[in-house]
Amino acid sequence: MxxxxxxxxxxxxxxxxxxxxxxxxxxxxxxxxxxxxxxxxxxxxxxxxxxxxxxxxxxxxxxxxxxxxxxxxxxxxxxxxxxxxxxxxxxxxxxxxxxxxxxxxxxxxxxxxxxxxxxxxxxxxxxxxxxxxxxxxxxxxxxxxxxxxxxxxxxxxxxxxRADLAPDGDPVLQGLARDACLPLTVADHAARHGMTPAALRAAVRRGAGCSPKDYLLGIRLGRAKELLAATELPVAAVARRVGYDDPAYFSRLFTRRVGMPPVRFRAQQGRTVPGGWSDQVPDPADPPIIGWAHSTDVG
Missing domain, CATH: 2.60.120.280 (Regulatory protein AraC)
Incomplete structure (x- = not known):
């Protein structure tokens, strides 16, 4: 049956x-x-x-x-x-x-x-x-x-x-994410983890499905986009914040991967607001409430 x-x-x-x-x-x-x-x-x-x-x-x-x-x-x-x-x-x-x-x-x-x-x-x-x-x-x-x-x-x-992978990334991926914006080469990152560059490549490919270079670049460019959108830092300062001492190289790399220069991305996405930009992940179960209930609290 x-x-x-x-x-x-x-x-x-x-x-x-x-x-x-x-x-x-x-x-x-x-x-x-x-x-x-x-x-x-x-x-x-x-x-x-x-x-x-x-x-x-x-x-x-x-x-x-x-x-x-x-x-x-x-x-x-x-x-x-x-x-x-x-x-x-x-x-x-x-x-x-x-x-x-x-x-x-x-x-x-x-x-x-x-x-x-x-x-x-x-x-x-x-x-x-x-x-x-x-x-x-x-x-x-x-x-x-x-x-x-x-x-x-x-x-x-x-x-x-998968039983052979941690749900949110193994310690190597977490360490790379933490140090992504430091001016380190892939070999430097491998040494910080006590690994050879080949072992690091295998670990990142297994855990994230890409090379260490692409994994680090994705994190760096994501942070750069946040800084361009939420601050008025010059592009050169943004480049340094995400690990690039050469702003011209950063701009070329950003343009190639994003499809537009940093200044154009800022023009499209810039939204500096009072109170600044939060790094805290929002809780969808506890959203902010804007409206009549708040206005009546002022007395």
């Missing part, structure tokens, strides 16, 4: 151009039947939240699957798997495709070479799949866009739930 619920969709070409298109979503539990051997032309994320089973690799190696776990089914790669015949398992699956899958693979969010991935907790990804299942109600006019957007969210949730 097993229990299955699933829906499948046929997004239009326009929906595919959004980057990711959801082709189907399902929830199953129990002693489910064996899947495969088969080969698909799209991606599937199978999230196992309870129970266990096995996965057979194309070269014949049998891997034990123990919840919480993720099965990556990737296009053109044969797969063959099943829950334990007795207790079975609890799974949620999402079929998806689109040009953005190549970039998510490059960034390490999709891992074709690791078909079985241990998760620290399946609750986050399962919550996203649950919302996709609710969006799949008959007659939902937002179906394709809503589920397609949720695939992006699912990939982030799966990356955050």
């Amino acid at each position: 097993y229990h299955t619920w699933m829906r499948f969709f046929t997004p239009t070409p326009a929906h595919h151009r959004l980057g990711l298109a959801c082709l189907g979503v399902g929830l199953q539990y129990g002693a489910l039947p064996t899947v495969g051997p088969r080969t698909l032309d799209h991606h599937v994320a199978v999230v196992i939240s309870a129970g266990g089973g096995w996965y057979l690799t194309p070269d014949g190696r049998r891997t034990t699957v123990t919840a919480p776990a993720l099965l990556w089914l990737t296009p053109g790669v044969p797969h063959h798997y099943a829950p334990d015949p007795g207790a079975g398992w609890d799974e949620g699956f999402v079929d998806f495709t689109g040009p953005a899958t190549a970039t998510y693979t490059e960034l390490g969010y999709i891992e074709p070479e690791r078909p079985v991935v241990a998760l620290s907790d399946a609750s986050g990804p399962r919550a996203v799949i649950g919302r996709m299942a609710r969006a799949a109600r008959r007659g939902n006019p937002l179906l394709e866009v809503e589920t397609g957007a949720a695939v992006h969210e699912l990939l982030v949730a799966l990356r955050r739930a």
Whole structure:
């Protein structure tokens, strides 16, 4: 005896151009039947939240699957798997495709070479799949866009739930973020962490999906944008604040990556306001209240 619920969709070409298109979503539990051997032309994320089973690799190696776990089914790669015949398992699956899958693979969010991935907790990804299942109600006019957007969210949730990675970055990434605006080379950063530059590159690629140089540059340019938008500091002073002694080099780098010079970015985004710029992350559950209630407090 097993229990299955699933829906499948046929997004239009326009929906595919959004980057990711959801082709189907399902929830199953129990002693489910064996899947495969088969080969698909799209991606599937199978999230196992309870129970266990096995996965057979194309070269014949049998891997034990123990919840919480993720099965990556990737296009053109044969797969063959099943829950334990007795207790079975609890799974949620999402079929998806689109040009953005190549970039998510490059960034390490999709891992074709690791078909079985241990998760620290399946609750986050399962919550996203649950919302996709609710969006799949008959007659939902937002179906394709809503589920397609949720695939992006699912990939982030799966990356955050990987058991071999800390949810918000390992100490190396946190240290790089802390020191990003110091005038240090990649080799300097590696030495501060007691690593070789090659080891640092591997750690950052694994944790952030990019090179240390790009990781540091993203943080520096983000800080530079904040200073340009919220202060009247000269561009040269902004450059020094984010680790560049040569303002001309900073301006060229900013222009190449942002698409406009720093002075033009400031002209578009500048918004110096009374009270200054806050570094504190706002709490959406406790927003400021502006209006009649405040005006009546003055007496």
